[in-house]
Amino acid sequence: MERHVKENPSEGQSPVTDPGHSVKCSPVVIDDVLLNGTTLDIPAAEEFIHQSMAIIIEDAVKKATDVREKVCEWRSPDQLKELLDLELRDGGESDSKILQRCRDAIRYSVKTTHPRFFNQLYAGMEPYSMVASFIAEALKPSLYTYEIAPVFTLIEDAVLRKMMELIGWEEGGDGIFNAGGSMSNMYAMNLARYNHSPDIKEFGLSAAPRLVMFTSQECHYSVSKAAALLGIGTKNVYVVPSDKRGKMILSALENKIKAAKSEGAFPFMVNATAGTTVLGAFDPIEEIADICEKHNLWLHVDACWGGAALMSKKHKHLLKGIHRANSVAWNPHKMLMACLQCCAFLVRDKTSLQLCHSSGASYLFQQDKFYDISYDTGDKSLQCSRKADAFKFWLMWKALGSIARHYAYFMPEFSNVCFWYIPPSLKNLPDGPELYEKLHTVAPVIKERMMKTGSMMVGYQPHGDKPNFFRMIVISPQVSKQDMDFVLDEIHRLGKDL
Numbered sequence: 001m002e003r004h005v006k007e008n009p010s011e012g013q014s015p016v017t018d019p020g021h022s023v024k025c026s027p028v029v030i031d032d033v034l035l036n037g038t039t040l041d042i043p044a045a046e047e048f049i050h051q052s053m054a055i056i057i058e059d060a061v062k063k064a065t066d067v068r069e070k071v072c073e074w075r076s077p078d079q080l081k082e083l084l085d086l087e088l089r090d091g092g093e094s095d096s097k098i099l100q101r102c103r104d105a106i107r108y109s110v111k112t113t114h115p116r117f118f119n120q121l122y123a124g125m126e127p128y129s130m131v132a133s134f135i136a137e138a139l140k141p142s143l144y145t146y147e148i149a150p151v152f153t154l155i156e157d158a159v160l161r162k163m164m165e166l167i168g169w170e171e172g173g174d175g176i177f178n179a180g181g182s183m184s185n186m187y188a189m190n191l192a193r194y195n196h197s198p199d200i201k202e203f204g205l206s207a208a209p210r211l212v213m214f215t216s217q218e219c220h221y222s223v224s225k226a227a228a229l230l231g232i233g234t235k236n237v238y239v240v241p242s243d244k245r246g247k248m249i250l251s252a253l254e255n256k257i258k259a260a261k262s263e264g265a266f267p268f269m270v271n272a273t274a275g276t277t278v279l280g281a282f283d284p285i286e287e288i289a290d291i292c293e294k295h296n297l298w299l300h301v302d303a304c305w306g307g308a309a310l311m312s313k314k315h316k317h318l319l320k321g322i323h324r325a326n327s328v329a330w331n332p333h334k335m336l337m338a339c340l341q342c343c344a345f346l347v348r349d350k351t352s353l354q355l356c357h358s359s360g361a362s363y364l365f366q367q368d369k370f371y372d373i374s375y376d377t378g379d380k381s382l383q384c385s386r387k388a389d390a391f392k393f394w395l396m397w398k399a400l401g402s403i404a405r406h407y408a409y410f411m412p413e414f415s416n417v418c419f420w421y422i423p424p425s426l427k428n429l430p431d432g433p434e435l436y437e438k439l440h441t442v443a444p445v446i447k448e449r450m451m452k453t454g455s456m457m458v459g460y461q462p463h464g465d466k467p468n469f470f471r472m473i474v475i476s477p478q479v480s481k482q483d484m485d486f487v488l489d490e491i492h493r494l495g496k497d498l
């Protein structure tokens with residue numbers, strides 16, 4: 001902060017007019033803290049923002065998405081600590097030094113918007129949602145009340161409604177954007193439990209019997225985290241086997257539900273995954289909905305990854321039956337390319353989000369306000385401050401129209417392309433444990449080499465009894481056929497000696 005202070009009384013200079021105040025005020029120091037001073041030189045701040053914007057455009061947008069540039073500039077943690085000079089000191093630095101720090105931060109960051117970044121379930125540069133992020137950062141709205149965030153509260157409402165329409169909830173529902181799909185899954189579990197045992201809200205876990213939920217072995221790890229956090233317990237998450245394609249086996253689900261009941265436990269929820277993290281598989285939602293209906297279980301669909309298919313005429317059959325879900329998690333920051341984060345939790349019941357989470361803080365959610373307080377959505381949320389994430393999706397949709405057809409058409413079964421690279425030395429080995437053991441070590445070495453070269457980023461993992469394989473996620477329409485060819489050539493170049 002010190003660098004903004006033009007006047008420091010200890011230097012004996014005369015006070016200047018703060019452009020924000022009509023009265024001249026003299027800075028005073030109280031307990032080493034400067035008060036009443038010109039803490040912010042507005043023209044200088046504007047100039048600094050201008051200069052940094054130029055750097056952002058040049059380095060974080062243009063260069064970051066230029067295929068001729070590197071995806072990453074790998075440094076070890078120790079090297080990077082050295083380079084970044086991380087220590088925070090008492091004295092401030094000049095703006096030019098700070099601008100250099102901005103450049104360095106960009107330089108050593110991974111360019112997830114680069115056309116050759118295939119490592120994660122998000123990628124690509126989307127200008128409209130990026131600008132929406134900038135605007136939201138500049139305005140610092142927080143979505144607890146209409147009073148503080150009138151525009152963004154209404155935008156969130158509009159976006160949620162549209163998403164519910166795509167899910168097929170003709171009667172509408174409720175929802176909230178939040179800090180991640182993991183959190184959406186946690187919301188779902190909490191609501192499902194509240195639906196089963198509403199007394200828990202007031203009386204805690206002692207008000208509930210032993211509750212059990214069901215999910216496939218391919219589900220996202222946040223499901224077990226939520227069970228741990230909510231006091232359900234990870235052992236009460238019954239894992240249902242999946243078939244070879246990664247889809248939940250229905251007869252196995254039935255068996256697990258029966259088993260839980262015969263143990264005297266209370267089944268309360270099934271989590272179906274639409275687009276699994278590794279294989280991109282879709283659980284058969286319609287059939288799972290039948291089972292849930294039969295046993296009176298809450299159906300949550302984790303469509304964080306696969307929800308985007310709802311926007312594609314060609315692919316929405318993958319989520320057939322999703323309109324029967326009680327709740328849905330869907331991350332537009334993944335396949336739909338909105339800037340991180342942009343995660344919606346949607347629930348078919350219109351009141352439970354409020355009933356389950358409200359605590360009625362009277363300093364924020366006054367009931368005698370002068371406007372329609374149904375727009376004060378903050379009490380439905382677990383967070384207090386909340387970002388205007390829906391704005392990113394909204395602006396992008398406004399700009400592109402039904403973005404879906406734009407982005408979603410080029411999904412194969414789904415965009416997880418999983419493959420082994422078999423180096424020439426292993427070509428003649430027969431299928432068996434020896435091949436698997438050797439193959440297991442290939443992808444990690446190639447990954448190390450690709451990151452040190454910086455030419456591209458593709459993830460790898462083992463899966464069940466399968467040795468390490470590459471999982472290439474193709475999302476961005478900025479990816480060309482040449483980029484795809486490049487990946488295969490580059491993997492061969494990096495791994496042919498193994």
Ligand SMILES: *Cc1c(COP(=O)(O)O)cnc(C)c1O
Nearest residue numbers: 180181182220275277302304305
């Ligand atoms: C990405 C993902 C999540 C987690 O979402 P975050 O926003 O990263 O917390 C949950 N479930 C599935 C299926 C996902 O693909």
